[in-house]
Amino acid sequence: MWSALTWGAVSGSAVLIGALLALFLPIPGKLIGFIMAFGTGVLIGAAAYELLEDSANDGGLTPTLIGFTAGALVFTLFDWLISRRGGAGRKRSAGAPAGAKSGGLAIFAGTVLDAIPESIMIGASLISGQGVSLLLVIAIFISNIPEGLSSTAGLKQGGYGKSKIVLLWLGVLIISTAASGGGYLFMDHASEHTEALIASFAGGGIIAMVSSSMMPEAYEDGGPLTGFIAAMGLLCSLVLDQL
Secondary structure (H helix, E strand, O other): OHHHHHHHHHHHHHHHHHHHHHHHOOOOHHHHHHHHHHHHHHHHHHHHHHHHHHHHHHHOHHHHHHHHHHHHHHHHHHHHHHHHHHHOOOOOOOOOOOOOHHHHHHHHHHHHHHHHHHHHHHHHOOOOOOOOOHHHHHHHHHHHHHHHHHHHHHHHHOOOOHHHHHHHHHHHHHHHHHHHHHHHHHHOOOOHHHHHHHHHHHHHHHHHHHHHHHHHHHHHHHHHHHHHHHHHHHHHHHHHHHO
16 A cells, blocks of 8 residues: 555656656757657556556456446546637646636646546556566656746746645645556456556546647647657657566
């Protein structure tokens, strides 16, 4: 249990690290785009190799298909609702218009929406007794840094002070930690079919998230090199999966 909480905190801390970098250092937008592109590739690989493949092998194709589709639909629905309330650009440096306090809260809510399925699967990966999935931890950590960078820039434009921004991302860190612990506790007693449903549900949410949020931002900031860097991220996830 403590391992699940620790690794959930490690992955969730990347959002706070990205926020602190954005608050105190001038980070070029192109660099943010490159980091996000690489994180996109690694996350896609993690969803494919760690979540979908294991779900299909352990629980069968039917629960995997159901879970993946449901995860993508649920994320898309909540993403649409949050976007309507000002969180559409939560991963963009212009995420919240100046003075848009409700937009800032939507950015926070959207970040939590991104973090929960990822953290649940970090905790669940410890159930086998073979240690945490380093591929998932690394993938989520890499992707969370540019999210903290871009979202913090949006919150600053929305009129949020440094202390309030840090408190918001500390909240994300706590939620990520709790979700990882919850994933470990719940999945420890779940059947193979239930595990497959939950893992593929998280996979569907992750793929929907990188497609709607991370990919557009990465290309917007990184330009034509984005595709190559994302491909290298996917290749990196394959190497990590084989270690």
